[in-house]
Amino acid sequence: MLELRNVSTVYGTIPMLMDVTINVGKGEAVCLLGANGAGKTTVLKTIISMVSPVSGEVHFNGRRIDTLPSHKVIESGIAIVPEREGLFPRMTVADNLLMGAYYEADKKKIKARLAEVLAIFPRLGERYHRKAGTLSGGERKMLGIGRALLADPQVMLMDEPSLGLAPALVNEVYEVIGRIKREKNLAILLVEQNAQKALAVVERGYVLQKGGIILKGSTAELQADKIVQESYLSAGA
Template identity: 75%
Template sequence: MLELRQVYTKYGQIPMLMGVNIKVNPGEAVCMLGANGAGKTTLLKTIIGMVKPVKGEVVFNGQRIDTLPSHKIIPLGIAIVPEREGLFPKLTVETNLLMGAYYENDKKKIALRMEEVLNIFPRLKERFHQKAGTLSGGERKMLGIARALLADPKILLMDEPSLGLAPATVNEVFSVIKRIKEEKKIAILLVEQNAQKALSVAERGYVLQKGSIILEGLKEELQENSIVKESYLSAG
């Protein structure tokens, strides 16, 4: 479904991604592990067109998309949950959710999607008319994920869903991610430092270090890999 082929990117003269090759198949959950500064967020921005490769290709459903602007990439079926959610704090939960369906004109489809999403996130239903800025950190994270689902994506890109959350809330967020994977059957590319949690929901994974993929494999292979154990799993 999604493929990066020998992708190189730069910020000015600073190399960020160097020869990155990854694949995500339909309905598959794939994690991208890496420390701060490894290039994980740059990789997601490259997929959605916010950063353009200086070399290589990004292909989605057989179509090359790295030459397209972001506003033409998103409607193809790609939704992103940014690291900081990117919510509108002065607008209600309902209005923030509806922003996710910006490209859909069919009101019946939007209503059905809203019903499905609120079934997954009952707490958002309780907070439906509250301003997003009044939500807790965990609730804001849930709202960011729910808004992305309103777009009815074929693939969901998630940037550090555990960032800044208490351990109990992290568990809750990853339970929701697992439920989305099982119920919605959409592909997920999960960028995350918390390897333990990321590998709990992914079938496969990659390790990105200083802009290059240094490891890839099935979940079980990465869990047993000495580099992953020492660098990512030892901290829990």
């Protein structure tokens, strides 16, 4: 359904991604593991057309999307939860959520989605009229995910949802990701450095190193792999 085909990108003249091929099937949860600076965020930016490949293509539902502007890609059914949530701090929780449904004209649909998201995140209901900038780190993360859900996407891209959160909150966020996966019929591309958490929730994954895919496989295959164990699953990694 979502496919990067031999994608290479550069920042200026510096090569960033090299010949990256990634597939995400309908309703499938896939992770992309990689260390700091490996190019994980660049992969997501390429999918939503914020970065253009110098070679290769991105396809979604049989249609080429790397030549489209970002808003068309988002409109076509891809939502992103960015690294730092990308919220509007001076706007309320309610308005931030509604921004996610920007491309939906049907008020009934928006209302139904809102109810669904508030059922998943009761905390956001309690904070509904607060400014997003006053929320805690964990609440902001939930708001970022909730906003993406309001777009009712076919694919949700998540950029390091565990980053900067205390362990208890990481568990909470991952419980939510697991729940979304079970309850919603959407595909997830999960970018993480926290391999332990990511591999517990996905079916398949890829490892990105210095801009190239060095490994791909099922969750069990990745967990059994020496590189993954040493670089991403060892204590303190």
